[in-house]
Amino acid sequence: MNEQAAEFARAYERETGRSPRRDEPMNRHASFRIGGPADLYIETASPSELKAAVGLARAAGVRHRVIGGGFNLLFDDDGYRGLIIRNSARGLAFRTASETIEAASAAAVDDLTGKAAALGWGGLEFLAGIPGTLGGAIYGNAGAFGRAMCDVLAEARLLTPEGGEIRVGPESLEFAYRHSRLKKSADILLSASLRLAPAPPDRIRAAMDENVALRSRRHPPRATAYPGSFFKNPILPDGCKQAAGFLLEQTGVRGLRVGGASVFQGHCNFIINDAGATARDVLGLAAEMKRRVLEKYGIVLEEEVIFVPASA
Numbered sequence: 001m002n003e004q005a006a007e008f009a010r011a012y013e014r015e016t017g018r019s020p021r022r023d024e025p026m027n028r029h030a031s032f033r034i035g036g037p038a039d040l041y042i043e044t045a046s047p048s049e050l051k052a053a054v055g056l057a058r059a060a061g062v063r064h065r066v067i068g069g070g071f072n073l074l075f076d077d078d079g080y081r082g083l084i085i086r087n088s089a090r091g092l093a094f095r096t097a098s099e100t101i102e103a104a105s106a107a108a109v110d111d112l113t114g115k116a117a118a119l120g121w122g123g124l125e126f127l128a129g130i131p132g133t134l135g136g137a138i139y140g141n142a143g144a145f146g147r148a149m150c151d152v153l154a155e156a157r158l159l160t161p162e163g164g165e166i167r168v169g170p171e172s173l174e175f176a177y178r179h180s181r182l183k184k185s186a187d188i189l190l191s192a193s194l195r196l197a198p199a200p201p202d203r204i205r206a207a208m209d210e211n212v213a214l215r216s217r218r219h220p221p222r223a224t225a226y227p228g229s230f231f232k233n234p235i236l237p238d239g240c241k242q243a244a245g246f247l248l249e250q251t252g253v254r255g256l257r258v259g260g261a262s263v264f265q266g267h268c269n270f271i272i273n274d275a276g277a278t279a280r281d282v283l284g285l286a287a288e289m290k291r292r293v294l295e296k297y298g299i300v301l302e303e304e305v306i307f308v309p310a311s312a
């Protein structure tokens with residue numbers, strides 16, 4: 001642990017009376033179940049705790065990353081030199097007058113969709129079955145079935161790199177396919193409000209069930225260790241999206257294996273950890289998949305899953 005990390009640990013203990021965990025295995029915090037130890041690890045239970053922890057990390061100059069559910073991450077085999085902040089700030093409220101739901105950034109997406117459906121608020125059906133937190137969903141503009149977070153976000157409350165709080169609309173987040181400005185800025189999402197539309201609960205529930213059923217036909221079984229689609233669907237020069245899974249399938253990668261990682265038999269855009277895979281296995285397999293698609297189609301596939309290197 002370097003001096004900045006030690007300085008953070010002292011300040012955090014002073015401010016909260018709690019000690020960060022040391023050498024926390026990151027495979028416990030990612031659906032891929034891959035990743036070595038992070039020097040320091042804490043969990044924050046409210047937006048104000050999250051804000052305070054990020055403030056202390058910035059003041060100490062320690063390298064840090066805020067994570068949500070870890071459903072889109074590949075941690076390094078060497079872990080993480082610095083501080084991982086697991087955001088557990090939950091809580092949500094429905095605002096009937098403005099037809100919005102306001103939620104803390106670690107609100108679970110399935111909690112949002114489930115509660116909205118039960119109260120007769122539609123608009124979030126496309127999110128049914130996408131695991132993770134609101135923060136992770138906005139960061140990567142998560143979506144399915146032609147809709148994404150950019151279509152429902154009303155307002156985001158951000159912690160800026162300077163430590164201030166700002167409220168911004170969707171246009172300022174520069175949303176694109178699986179992209180938001182949060183990917184290149186150091187802003188942290190504290191909370192957000194999403195636009196809803198009243199609808200009968202049984203109709204919302206039926207649409208959600210249909211989406212979940214469609215997903216379960218494509219995806220590996222529930223207990224599988226994987227982070228969803230590995231590559232983005234490439235956008236061709238004519239503006240149309242091409243399914244990465246189809247391109248990969250045509251190159252014969254189905255079932256291809258490197259060490260403990262393999263291409264899922266049922267869908268070629270899923271890399272699964274089915275035999276104690278390392279990040280090195282996954283990166284090796286992904287490189288071979290990309291090489292084949294480039295060779296056959298001249299298309300460079302871009303990763304949707306985010307690799308978190310051990311050091312900067």
Ligand SMILES: Cc1cc2nc3c(=O)[nH]c(=O)nc-3n(C[C@H](O)[C@H](O)[C@H](O)COP(=O)(O)OP(=O)(O)OC[C@H]3O[C@@H](n4cnc5c(N)ncnc54)[C@H](O)[C@@H]3O)c2cc1C
Pocket residue numbers: 031065066067068069070071072073087105129130131132133134135136137138139140141142143144182187188189190219226227228229306
């Ligand atoms: C079975 C399965 C199915 C999936 N299906 C889909 C799908 O259909 N569509 C889709 O888009 N994705 C899908 N995914 C991927 C994943 O569910 C989404 O990317 C999800 O939004 C990740 O949320 P998370 O909270 O787990 O984020 P994490 O994986 O923890 O983090 C993702 C990124 O967000 C950043 N981040 C998290 N919280 C904040 C915050 N508060 N402020 C700033 N940055 C933050 C992290 O630093 C990290 O870079 C799937 C994954 C799995 C395992």
